[in-house]
Amino acid sequence: MKLLIANRGEIAVRVIRACRELGIPTVAVYSDCDRAARHVRDADQAVHVGPSPAVESYLRIDRMIEAAKATGADAVHPGYGFLAENAVFAQACADAGLTFIGPTPKAIERMGSKTGAREVAIAAGVPVVPGTDAPLGQHATDDEILREGGRIGYPLMVKAVAGGGGKGMREVRSAPDLLAAVRTARSEAGSSFGNTAVYFERRLLHPRHIEIQLLGDHHGTVVPFVERECSIQRRHQKVVEESPSLAVTPALRERIASAAARVASAVGYTNAGTIEFLLDQDGSFYFLEMNTRLQVEHPVTEMVTSEDLVHWQIRIARGEKLTLDPAHALTPRGHAIECRIYAEDPDLGFMPSPGLVRGIRPASGPGVRDDSGVTEGFTVPVFYDSMIAKLVAWAGNRPAAIARMNRALAEYEVLGIKTTIPFFRWLMGQQDFIDGRFDTTYLDHVLADRDESFSALSEPEEQRIAIAAGLDAWLKSASSPGQASGSQPANAWKTAARREALGG
Amino acid sequence: MSTFEVDVNGRRRIVAVERLPQGWFKVTVDGASNMVDVERVGQFGLSLLFPEDGHLSGTVQLAPAASAGERLAVWEGITVPVTLNGRRHASTDGAGGRAKGEQKIVAPMPGRVVRVLVSEGDEVEARQPVVVIEAMKMENELRSPVAGRIREVAASAGTSVEAGRVLVVIE
Numbered sequence: 125m126k127l128l129i130a131n132r133g134e135i136a137v138r139v140i141r142a143c144r145e146l147g148i149p150t151v152a153v154y155s156d157c158d159r160a161a162r163h164v165r166d167a168d169q170a171v172h173v174g175p176s177p178a179v180e181s182y183l184r185i186d187r188m189i190e191a192a193k194a195t196g197a198d199a200v201h202p203g204y205g206f207l208a209e210n211a212v213f214a215q216a217c218a219d220a221g222l223t224f225i226g227p228t229p230k231a232i233e234r235m236g237s238k239t240g241a242r243e244v245a246i247a248a249g250v251p252v253v254p255g256t257d258a259p260l261g262q263h264a265t266d267d268e269i270l271r272e273g274g275r276i277g278y279p280l281m282v283k284a285v286a287g288g289g290g291k292g293m294r295e296v297r298s299a300p301d302l303l304a305a306v307r308t309a310r311s312e313a314g315s316s317f318g319n320t321a322v323y324f325e326r327r328l329l330h331p332r333h334i335e336i337q338l339l340g341d342h343h344g345t346v347v348p349f350v351e352r353e354c355s356i357q358r359r360h361q362k363v364v365e366e367s368p369s370l371a372v373t374p375a376l377r378e379r380i381a382s383a384a385a386r387v388a389s390a391v392g393y394t395n396a397g398t399i400e401f402l403l404d405q406d407g408s409f410y411f412l413e414m415n416t417r418l419q420v421e422h423p424v425t426e427m428v429t430s431e432d433l434v435h436w437q438i439r440i441a442r443g444e445k446l447t448l449d450p451a452h453a454l455t456p457r458g459h460a461i462e463c464r465i466y467a468e469d470p471d472l473g474f475m476p477s478p479g480l481v482r483g484i485r486p487a488s489g490p491g492v493r494d495d496s497g498v499t500e501g502f503t504v505p506v507f508y509d510s511m512i513a514k515l516v517a518w519a520g521n522r523p524a525a526i527a528r529m530n531r532a533l534a535e536y537e538v539l540g541i542k543t544t545i546p547f548f549r550w551l552m553g554q555q556d557f558i559d560g561r562f563d564t565t566y567l568d569h570v571l572a573d574r575d576e577s578f579s580a581l582s583e584p585e586e587q588r589i590a591i592a593a594g595l596d597a598w599l600k601s602a603s604s605p606g607q608a609s610g611s612q613p614a615n616a617w618k619t620a621a622r623r624e625a626l627g628g
Numbered sequence: 629m630s631t632f633e634v635d636v637n638g639r640r641r642i643v644a645v646e647r648l649p650q651g652w653f654k655v656t657v658d659g660a661s662n663m664v665d666v667e668r669v670g671q672f673g674l675s676l677l678f679p680e681d682g683h684l685s686g687t688v689q690l691a692p693a694a695s696a697g698e699r700l701a702v703w704e705g706i707t708v709p710v711t712l713n714g715r716r717h718a719s720t721d722g723a724g725g726r727a728k729g730e731q732k733i734v735a736p737m738p739g740r741v742v743r744v745l746v747s748e749g750d751e752v753e754a755r756q757p758v759v760v761i762e763a764m765k766m767e768n769e770l771r772s773p774v775a776g777r778i779r780e781v782a783a784s785a786g787t788s789v790e791a792g793r794v795l796v797v798i799e
Contacts, residue, residue: 480694540700579706586636588688589637591655593632594634594645595653595666595674
């Protein structure tokens with residue numbers, strides 16, 4: 125097998141790592157701005173697939189297939205985002221004789237439609253959040269939209285039928301806001317997924333987002349894993365995930381996991397996928413949607429089960445049987461937390477902060493896992509999602525995992541750009557987070573009421589930085605020409621290099 | 629002795645640096661003096677030891693930022709802007725309510741204007757969203773750093789904008 129990764133950034137690096145461990149040669153793809161990106165340098169081969177905008181490169185199915193042919197790759201891993209849940213791409217791979225590391229095009233199509241997936245769940249006897257049965261296409265009239273909204277009741281969620289990652293999703297609290305929300309959701313869905321159809325779901329007031337990772341092989345076995353808790357969301361985007369959830373007892377875990385397995389089995393699901401649920405305060409849970417791919421937050425599952433999900437994806441695609449023990453997959457060992465580190469300025473409303481990474485020192489040490497996709501000298505492009513790393517902390521229990529995450533965040537240095545690390549340092553210290561008192565509305569709620577900077581330092585800390593800046597200026601001026609102490613640093617380096625070259 | 633004006637996280641401080649005979653430095657910040665043993669570590673790092681102040685130790689990284697003249701200092705996972713001698717650029721961050729007078733809202737990155745939420749002459753509150761731009765696949769709200777009146781709207785929905793382009797002027 126030779127595997128082409130039809131993706132970029134940290135997930136491409138993650139897949140390359142798995143391939144290296146399995147002795148599989150890798151092919152990266154890259155756009156103009158990613159020419160020297162880490163995933164390109166880490167792979168054995170790399171193929172240019174187009175200009176920087178994703179539609180001209182990472183979303184080009186034809187270029188991916190050509191790149192595989194040109195390098196003799198016989199398998200394709202789509203990562204997540206881009207073409208990962210695109211049935212046309214999965215089919216194009218099959219037609220070209222390439223093994224697609226993921227489910228069948230049919231399963232992607234069936235579960236990729238949110239309304240289609242709801243039908244599957246209902247048929248499998250799994251409860252769904254009350255909502256519209258048929259999608260509202262672009263020709264739905266304002267009257268139809270308002271009537272359907274009234275039937276579901278407020279508050280409700282407007283969601284893109286083809287949606288994912290929080291895009292094309294809006295909460296509506298009352299009827300007068302509905303039409304504007306549908307318009308916004310359609311415009312986001314159109315540009316992100318090329319499909320403007322939307323549907324409505326009742327908004328549960330204080331739900332937790334609980335999801336079940338599963339694997340299915342080509343021999344009819346589906347194995348669900350211990351849940352992930354993903355309720356810490358900002359504008360419907362997960363920012364912190366953990367496993368297990370404080371809100372899930374072993375008995376509830378059994379029930380949710382078996383519901384997830386029933387949905388997956390109903391479509392003959394193969395490879396890795398995740399079923400998302402909303403867990404209400406009364407302990408009832410509702411099917412939300414299925415993601416027919418590996419997820420960003422897969423590492424927390426790996427940390428508490430010691431299974432490598434990407435290894436399994438590849439082995440399943442090769443036709444191997446799932447030999448892992450189902451009881452083992454459902455039993456968490458310790459506790460894992462993941463923070464998604466974005467190139468965003470948390471003090472400017474989480475505005476993207478792309479730019480040149482002057483240096484990066486990821487956290488390490490006991491129980492810490494860094495899945496990063498950038499290196500020193502790389503310019504974080506403006507064209508793609510701004511996540512630069514996933515930081516995962518594992519420990520024997522949740523308080524220890526939080527303490528470890530705090531330690532790791534303080535250790536993590538990203539130089540030259542702003543990141544969300546200060547925000548996570550703040551979050552790890554919030555009593556509600558520490559006590560596990562949160563639901564999917566928690567973060568937006570506290571952020572809306574908050575005006576202070578996440579980067580506030582104590583007076584001694586600020587003084588220390590002022591001291592460093594003053595010393596830096598002093599040392600620079602002392603080493604510049606005209607001063608007794610000698611040459612500029614650049615010249616000093618040249619002198620040193622020359623000395624070395626002469627063997628002196 | 630050299631004296632510098634240093635802005636740390638938006639707050640100006642006077643820093644005086646004097647080299648002492650044994651190699652340490654006497655660094656005075658706003659009148660309070662510290663004895664510091666400093667060593668450069670790596671391209672941007674400074675190892676700081678305070679042998680006479682509880683033997684504290686730590687590292688401050690001072691890397692150049694995107695805007696010229698500004699540096700981003702990293703300390704224990706917190707990143708704050710630092711400028712020397714007041715060469716700080718006008719910025720739209722409202723930290724501490726420092727923003728005064730005319731304020732320009734500029735596109736922080738290339739993108740597409742999705743919606744303009746204000747018109748000329750509108751009164752806006754501090755932190756009120758004024759323009760939505762789509763960049764990096766997300767819609768981002770640009771907010772007014774101050775309360776004021778919209779003097780000029782230089783953006784229209786659907787247009788592409790470059791980084792640094794002025795979108796709205798508030799007075």
